[in-house]
Amino acid sequence: MHRRAFLTSLAGASAAVAGLSGCAKGDASADTRAAAGKPLADKVPAGTRLKIASYQNAQQLQLKLAKLPKLPFTVSDWVNIGAGPDVINAFRSQSLDLANNAGIPPIQAHYQGFDAKIVAIGITRKPNYLFATRPGSDIRTVADFRGKRLAFSQGQAQGVVLLRALKRAGLAYDDVKLVPLTSNQFLTALQSGQVDIAPLANSQVPAYLKQYESKGAHVIKTDVVDLLNLLWAPQSVLNDPAKAAAIAAYIPQWAKGQVWVYEHPDVWDEEFYVKTQNLTLEQAKSITALANKPYFPPRWDEAIAWEQETADLLAHGGFVKKFDVSSLFDHRFESLAAQAVPEEYRK
Numbered sequence: 001m002h003r004r005a006f007l008t009s010l011a012g013a014s015a016a017v018a019g020l021s022g023c024a025k026g027d028a029s030a031d032t033r034a035a036a037g038k039p040l041a042d043k044v045p046a047g048t049r050l051k052i053a054s055y056q057n058a059q060q061l062q063l064k065l066a067k068l069p070k071l072p073f074t075v076s077d078w079v080n081i082g083a084g085p086d087v088i089n090a091f092r093s094q095s096l097d098l099a100n101n102a103g104i105p106p107i108q109a110h111y112q113g114f115d116a117k118i119v120a121i122g123i124t125r126k127p128n129y130l131f132a133t134r135p136g137s138d139i140r141t142v143a144d145f146r147g148k149r150l151a152f153s154q155g156q157a158q159g160v161v162l163l164r165a166l167k168r169a170g171l172a173y174d175d176v177k178l179v180p181l182t183s184n185q186f187l188t189a190l191q192s193g194q195v196d197i198a199p200l201a202n203s204q205v206p207a208y209l210k211q212y213e214s215k216g217a218h219v220i221k222t223d224v225v226d227l228l229n230l231l232w233a234p235q236s237v238l239n240d241p242a243k244a245a246a247i248a249a250y251i252p253q254w255a256k257g258q259v260w261v262y263e264h265p266d267v268w269d270e271e272f273y274v275k276t277q278n279l280t281l282e283q284a285k286s287i288t289a290l291a292n293k294p295y296f297p298p299r300w301d302e303a304i305a306w307e308q309e310t311a312d313l314l315a316h317g318g319f320v321k322k323f324d325v326s327s328l329f330d331h332r333f334e335s336l337a338a339q340a341v342p343e344e345y346r347k
Helices: 003-009 010-038 055-066 084-093 105-109 158-170 181-194 204-216 241-263 264-276 281-288 299-317
Strands: 047-051 076-078 099-101 115-124 129-133 151-152 179-180 195-202 227-234
Touching: 010 105, 047 055, 047 099, 047 241, 055 105, 055 241, 055 264, 099 105, 099 264, 105 115, 105 158, 105 227, 105 299, 115 241, 115 299, 129 158, 129 204, 151 158, 158 195, 158 299, 179 204, 181 195, 181 204, 181 241, 195 204, 204 281, 227 241, 227 299, 264 281
Parallel strands: 047 076, 151 179, 151 195
Antiparallel strands: 099 227, 115 227, 129 195
8 A cells, every 4th residue: 555545544533633632732732841840759649540551461460470569559450452553542532541662652642643751761672573474475585575565553663663674675665565454453464365464573473373384474584673662651641740650650660570571581481471372381482582681771862862763764654744752751750760670771
């Protein structure tokens, strides 16, 4: 699909959002400036509640297995949600206060006129995604993507990984056929032959190959990374001093939970992948072998530069309008994740 046609297919959702953003833009900007200049509270007020995303129960399980101290607020709901577009919708409906995503959903939210901010950053150095082919495919390299149908989600990490891979291979967007889907549709699209290529998370690949490798499906590895693993929240949530304080208290737990998983792969393989994802222990170990060592930078300079490069890449393709991404970061929270982990996870 040509990018203009792709954008047209999103016009309905964008138009609805535009109405909201047009009415509230002035007030939101004032609220943003006020919140950014207000220090975080030292203590979380009694009775504070947050709704936190915990896709496939992973975040909640990390905290439980790591035996971290009890959170000083109530998690009123651990929401089983992960895909960027779904998170944005949940933010809008006020059914979610805090989510864990990659770098592209905050850019997409900004483009749609929804005001949200990044409050914590983790850096990933190794690829989290592999390009999987449909069964019976003879595609072997990214250069072979020319003229092929590629699963593309504009508002998710998989989308920007694909765009970066195309750029590195010297392919223009018009050299391929971008098929607009969300990541939860990728596997079905591959299986049915609707697309030739889809970027799959490392955790999805073992099960896909087990079922379809004998039918000619395979994966194409690249060194393209999706650098950012972040927490973000609606500006309306951050404007609430009690909820902002609760988020500040959650960030260290979030960081420590990831460190614990990295340091206890055997337990995580068994408790998460085998018991909750129905994978074999062998499949679990193959996923863990690709895992990134957690890294939480004390400063966000690299993250901001990466986010700007990502936004510019999308703008170049006509998917969003060019803007300064520095407005997406709430620096009040900048050092909290790094301060919570040992030095080896800060560099």
